[in-house]
Amino acid sequence: MLTLFRDIFSPPRHMILLVAAAWIGLSLAEKRAERYGVSKEDLNNAIFNSLIALVAGGRIFFVLQNLSAFSKSPFGIFSINPDLFDPIGGLAAAIVLALVYGQRRGLKFWSTLDALTPFFSILTVGIGLSHFAAGTSFGKETDLPFGIELWNATRHPTQIYETLAAFLTFGLIWLRKENPASGILFLTFAALTAFSQIVIQSFRADIALISNGSIQGQITAWLVLLICFILFEFRFKQAQRGE
Amino acid sequence: MNKIKRIIFYIFVLTxxxxxxxFSADPTHxxxxxxxxxxxxxxxxxxTLQSIDGKTYTLSELKGSAVLLNLWATWCPPCRAEMPAIEKMYGEYKDQGLIVLAVDMTYQDDPGAVAPFMQKYNLTFPILLDEKALVGSAYQLRSLPSSYFINRAGIINEVIIxxxxxxxxxxxxxxxxxx
Incomplete structure (x- = not known):
């Protein structure tokens, strides 16, 4: 069944999983948006504009990083190749645009993040599934009975760990009845995702190491976790003051 | 949960x-x-495969050169569409050490169509014939075209499917x- 899944969604069709996840995530976020004081329309516009900024920003940053190549092939700027994309640049553009949109529409920062949390959460499920379909983010070799055959070895199914962790995180935030202060739902999602990455990254084979053998992704995730805990207290304090 | 309990929880989780x-660091990764x-x-x-003009190419013998390995077939429209760009890049970069190996998936193609295809697109890089699915199987081919950018050390730097x-x-x- 796993092989069939990989055959159906092998690259470049794995992108369908991301699009489907974004669509499902948006539908779920819309259902709960008003609970956090955000209108469906604002939520839709924020996501739609950010997605456009993500695509355009990713392409622009990629072009800027490879100016010499594009000066020789300028029409490449408009190519439909999804590989001409800088994910960090795209993400930065999407965040900036979302902030600008939120400010102009007078959206509350933390409440909007809470409203968007189901979207982010389902998107992480989609990312895990697309990693599995593409065979990226693959695991170290293992003798465990649930290892999967990938890239000429039996490996930890790290993409499945990633998907399950994302799905569990989604379950926890979706079933959560109370939000003691605005932002707590989003921070819970971010903290759980960071914690799961700290665990999962240790089973991955395609990882960047720093000098002493530590895994770069784990260190980053640990810092995210620390920031989440600091922000938890910050939000609780603000909620007590009635802000 | 009160503040003290929360802080104890944070410290516990961070520790x-x-x-x-x-524990999971691996200096000998x-x-x-x-x-x-x-x-x-x-x-x-x-x-190891033979080209359409009978020369034998072994990938491991090309270490030291950068290799663009392109898996294609004559019936595949995107394969046909990208050939002129590959030819142009080959012309521009071959003096810097670029080798293009375009492997026709002959086992699922019409062998008679390869030579006319080469002529039509004026291709000057080697076209190898994969008659027994050797490369198709070793590269776990799922979609055409598939391109592998292999650096001078023989490591795959990028895969474009x-x-x-x-x-x-x-x-x-x-x-x-x-x-």
Whole structure:
């Protein structure tokens, strides 16, 4: 069944999983948006504009990083190749645009993040599934009975760990009845995702190491976790003051 | 949960996480570079094939050169669409050490169509014939075209599945493997 899944969604069709996840995530976020004081329309516009900024920003940053190549092939700027994309640049553009949109529409920062949390959460499920379909983010070799055959070895199914962790995180935030202060739902999602990455990254084979053998992704995730805990207290304090 | 309990919880989680990071650190990390597989970071799976003009090419003998391995077939529209760009890049970068190996998936293609195809597109790089699915199987081919950018050490630097690849994309990836 796993092989069939990989055959159906092998690259470049794995992108369908991301699009489907974004669509499902948006539908779920819309259902709960008003609970956090955000209108469906604002939520839709924020996501739609950010997605456009993500695509355009990713392409622009990629072009800027490879100016010499594009000066020789300028029409490449408009190519439909999804590989001409800088994910960090795209993400930065999407965040900036979302902030600008939120400010102009007078959206509350933390409440909007809470409203968007189901979207982010389902998107992480989609990312895990697309990693599995593409065979990226693959695991170290293992003798465990649930290892999967990938890239000429039996490996930890790290993409499945990633998907399950994302799905569990989604379950926890979706079933959560109370939000003691605005932002707590989003921070819970971010903290759980960071914690799961700290665990999962240790089973991955395609990882960047720093000098002493530590895994770069784990260190980053640990810092995210620390920031989440600091922000938890910050939000609780603000909620007590009635802000 | 009151503030003190929360802070104890944070410290506990951060300590456990830090402990796990230290425990899972691997200074002797066995790199995947020593293993061969058709994926970024791995050593490119080796093969020996004959070109349409009868010359024999073995991938491992090309170490020291940057290799663009393109798997294609004459019936595949995106494969046809990207051939002129590949030819152009080959002309521009071959003096810097770029080798293009375009492997026709002959086992699922019409062998008689390959030579006219070469002539039609004025292709000057080697066209290899994969009659027994040697490369198709070693590279776990799922979609055509599939392109592998292999650096001078024989490591796959980038895999592009699908196409057609734009000239700019080819340029950026070729410049990376030529470094």
């Amino acid at each position: 456990i996480s830090a402990g796990w990071i230290v 066995a790199s995947v570079k020593n293993t061969s597989a058709p994926q970024t970071g791995f050593s490119a799976p080796d093969f 699908g196409g057609p690849m734009a000239e700019a994309l080819l340029r950026t990836r070729i410049e990376q493997i030529l470094k």
